Amino acid sequence: xxxxxxxLWGAFAATVAVSLAVDLLAHRTAxxxxxxxxxxxxxxxxxxxxxxxxxxFLVLGTTAGTEYTTAxxxxxxxxxxxxxxxxxxxxxxxxxxxxxxxxxxxxxxGALVFRGIFLxxxxxxxxxxxxxxxxxxxxxxxxxxxxxxxxxxxxxxGKSFAVRMLRKVIPVRDEYAGAKFFVKEAGxxxxxxxxxxxxxxxxxxLVFAVDSVPAVLAVSDDAFIVYTSNAFAILGLRALYFMLxxxxxxxxxxxxxxxxxxxxxxxxxxxxxxxxxxxxxxxEIPSPVSLAVxxxxxxxxxxxxxxxxxxxxxxxQPAERGDTSESTEQPGSPPAT
Numbered sequence: 620x621x622x623x624x625x626x627l628w629g630a631f632a633a634t635v636a637v638s639l640a641v642d643l644l645a646h647r648t649a650x651x652x653x654x655x656x657x658x659x660x661x662x663x664x665x666x667x668x669x670x671x672x673x674x675x676f677l678v679l680g681t682t683a684g685t686e687y688t689t690a691x692x693x694x695x696x697x698x699x700x701x702x703x704x705x706x707x708x709x710x711x712x713x714x715x716x717x718x719x720x721x722x723x724x725x726x727x728x729g730a731l732v733f734r735g736i737f738l739x740x741x742x743x744x745x746x747x748x749x750x751x752x753x754x755x756x757x758x759x760x761x762x763x764x765x766x767x768x769x770x771x772x773x774x775x776x777g778k779s780f781a782v783r784m785l786r787k788v789i790p791v792r793d794e795y796a797g798a799k800f801f802v803k804e805a806g807x808x809x810x811x812x813x814x815x816x817x818x819x820x821x822x823x824x825l826v827f828a829v830d831s832v833p834a835v836l837a838v839s840d841d842a843f844i845v846y847t848s849n850a851f852a853i854l855g856l857r858a859l860y861f862m863l864x865x866x867x868x869x870x871x872x873x874x875x876x877x878x879x880x881x882x883x884x885x886x887x888x889x890x891x892x893x894x895x896x897x898x899x900x901x902x903e904i905p906s907p908v909s910l911a912v913x914x915x916x917x918x919x920x921x922x923x924x925x926x927x928x929x930x931x932x933x934x935x936q937p938a939e940r941g942d943t944s945e946s947t948e949q950p951g952s953p954p955a956t
Contacts, residue, residue: 664855755833876920
């Protein structure tokens with residue numbers, strides 16, 4: 620484990636807290652996030668992540684800095700799947716575009732908390748039971764198979780466990796009430812559909828953590844590296860979503876690229892576990908190699924997608940799925956087709 624100075628943890632916490640406060644203040648008035656605004660915010664989040672990575676390089680050394688950069692880029696690439704699910708959730712609940720940032724803001728807060736819990740548990744388990752890395756590798760190989768065979772499980776936001784539990788705890792009205800999460804009707808406190816959307820976003824992140832946590836633990840088993848890299852990747856999700864909304868389906872080879880990355884990380888886990896449990900003569904895959912593979916595969920997937928566009932009908936179908944109009948019709952039913 621790295622000996623991380625307390626001030627570095629403090630600097631990380633302060634950076635996240637100040638960034639979230641500035642973000643919330645800048646978006647205190649609900650409005651539609653355009654491409655230019657989203658691109659500017661995305662550039663800011665990426666810059667913060669890279670600056671923090673530079674600090675990690677200087678303070679903790681080259682190995683720690685490389686592991687942080689690799690883990691951040693890995694989590695950033697895996698988060699693309701989250702963006703598709705965000706589009707599905709917004710379309711299902713017919714969330715007005717002006718309120719989508721508010722939903723994702725609170726979704727990010729929840730994700731930071733839950734990822735912290737899962738990653739802490741993962742680090743603790745790996746440090747005591749190295750053999751669990753073989754199980755993590757199996758999870759990643761299964762995810763690779765689903766991506767290559769296009770067998771990703773369908774996600775029904777209205778039937779997610781979180782949304783069903785929310786409806787049992789508090790009544791959820793059918794109509795939105797601006798950006799409010801709660802309203803009072805006839806003296807009774809009720810939740811608005813916006814709160815149900817936040818619950819669906821959190822449920823989706825828990826599902827994606829099944830792939831994300833084992834993958835990042837293949838890069839590093841240090842709590843500081845895995846959590847800070849995940850946190851900065853998660854912080855940039857909202858801006859990335861608004862920047863790429865409507866363009867996601869142009870990168871149709873990206874899912875295949877992610878499958879290759881997951882398979883590679885699975886192999887890395889097997890070598891890592893075998894080195895520790897079977898024989899030190901079995902080599903481990905260095906972090907610089909992992910970083911190079913991720914960069915090359917991601918870049919190749921994007922370039923290939925642009926050089927070989929998907930058929931027009933294949934692009935139009937997901938676009939309709941992700942259309943989030945300003946309608947405030949009853950959000951509890953899927954959008955009409």
